[in-house]
Amino acid sequence: MHLRSGELMFGVAPTILIDCARQLHRLAGQPFTLDDFCMALGAPIREAKPVLAQMISEGFISTQATSSSVYLATPKLGQLALSNISEGLPRAQADALLTRILDQAESVNADPLKHRCEVVRIVVFGSYLTEKEVLGDLDIGVELKELPRQHEQDWNSRYRDLLRGLATPASKVKSLLRLRKPKQISIHDLAEVLRLGTPYRLVFGEQLDSTHASPP
Template identity: 40%
Template sequence: MHFHPDKLVFGVAPGILKDCAQQLWSNTGKADFCEEDFFKALGAPAPEGQSVLRELIQADFVAHSRARPGRYDYTRLFGQLACAKISNGIPRLEANELLVKIMGAVDQVNAQPDRYEHRVKKLAVFGSWLGETPVLGDIDIAFELSEIPHLCAVREDEDPLICRHRTSASYSRAARALRIRQPNKVSLHHLNDVIRLGTFYQFLFWDNKRSVADGLELIRNHRR
């Protein structure tokens, strides 16, 4: 999901609306929310907040709770709103070129186990790239990494806490490689989070099932 920074969304600046969605969506202690929760997260008085909430309901971002009258349920679109990209966008041709570089990064990580201590197990693309729009907000990438057991295990005379820090750092290093130094154009998400949101995605790479070459072929054959 992509928003232009200069265009209002449901009458609200996109950054404010995204921040509101993130606050509510990350509140894992609640399965739903009330109007007061929404007004507080939006940072708006009740009259303005009610107007925005009505538009979100009409657009299917929020639904009236059937189990708890007077409260509201999150929808799949609301989860996507929390992850939305706010930018001027990138042309599809450039997006394809960036995807090719990302596939190259998969090869790089998997070919250098001693440096990354992880393998890219799965890589998928979702969001606007799968559609036909000529300008994308960014490239939404879902990934899954797996540890290389003998490299991530506790080494001789190594403190377990140091091992955890080392393994965490190597995980972050592998994930950063997939961003190809383009944090404003490549948006990384854990694959499990994308699945949890019910978002449609397309695998580019799946260890032992789809190769990097398969992913490159899919990119070449996609609409330009």
């Protein structure tokens, strides 16, 4: 989803709207009320109600079948919750970045002992799945698997690293996949993408089994 820092969405600054979406999704799929929406938006009812009405109209929020005063988050709100603010990324550039990310994943998996981690799956989601020529950024979800420690000294070393605030194998691999382009590549845990019900496309690894959510 493409949000620019200088543009309002539903009359609200994008940073506020993204934070609101993230708070509502922390309810783990539970219905919420107008009061909940006001708290998440940080606005009084008179200001929040028009925003809520527009978000319902645009499909970010739906009303519960049994009560028009109880609301539910939709997958589109999940996309908003995972959005970042950027000045735009041309699709051709996003395609080139995705190719480099997949090459980096192959490189990590070619020597997992070196990285103490494997890339299991990578998915793309957000504006990349649309036909837009300018995207907000390249949103990817990743599933990583850290390799087990084999020796006691490995565990001691890992413990010392954690105490010193050093990166874990998984965080180091995420950094590699980000290609030092944090403003253009947004990396999320695949579990978060699935939890938010956001449509996605698998681009690396095997398909998820039937116990997981699947793209439309």
